[in-house]
Amino acid sequence: MIRNIIGSTIAVALLLLVGCRGPMPVYNVTSTPVVANRTVSSDEVGKAIIRAGARYNWQMLQKGAGTIEGVQVAREHRAVIDIKYNAKSYSITYKDSEKLQYDGTNIHPNYNSWIQRLETAIRAELLTL
Numbered sequence: 001m002i003r004n005i006i007g008s009t010i011a012v013a014l015l016l017l018v019g020c021r022g023p024m025p026v027y028n029v030t031s032t033p034v035v036a037n038r039t040v041s042s043d044e045v046g047k048a049i050i051r052a053g054a055r056y057n058w059q060m061l062q063k064g065a066g067t068i069e070g071v072q073v074a075r076e077h078r079a080v081i082d083i084k085y086n087a088k089s090y091s092i093t094y095k096d097s098e099k100l101q102y103d104g105t106n107i108h109p110n111y112n113s114w115i116q117r118l119e120t121a122i123r124a125e126l127l128t129l
Helices: 002-019 042-055 109-127
Strands: 029-033 059-064 067-074 077-085 089-098
Touching (some): 042 067, 042 077, 042 109, 067 109, 077 109, 089 109
Antiparallel strands (some): 059 067, 067 077, 077 089
8 A cells, every 4th residue: 555655656756747847958940951842932932931830820921032030929928930941941040039938048848849840830831832
């Protein structure tokens, strides 16, 4: 009986420890090749990125040729990214955030999840071209 209580207590403590994720290094996407079913233009890549962002409620704003600013708002949290692209590659870089525990190197793990989902959505959109 005592063994069961101790075992259960240890199991609960481990679950709580695993579930409490602290800040992690910022995930940036650097010079990822554009993979599409045909040769595509820079303009087509930009439109695919905007569609991918819309899928996950990113507010995407074209800032100039080859540059999109993305903003994600979730409750009181806010993340801002820069996406640089051309016909051959794209990069997603952290720009700013609010209430995501950014310390110059590390950030709340939810930010990294948002970027990884966006990256996957961009790849999927590019494959439709």
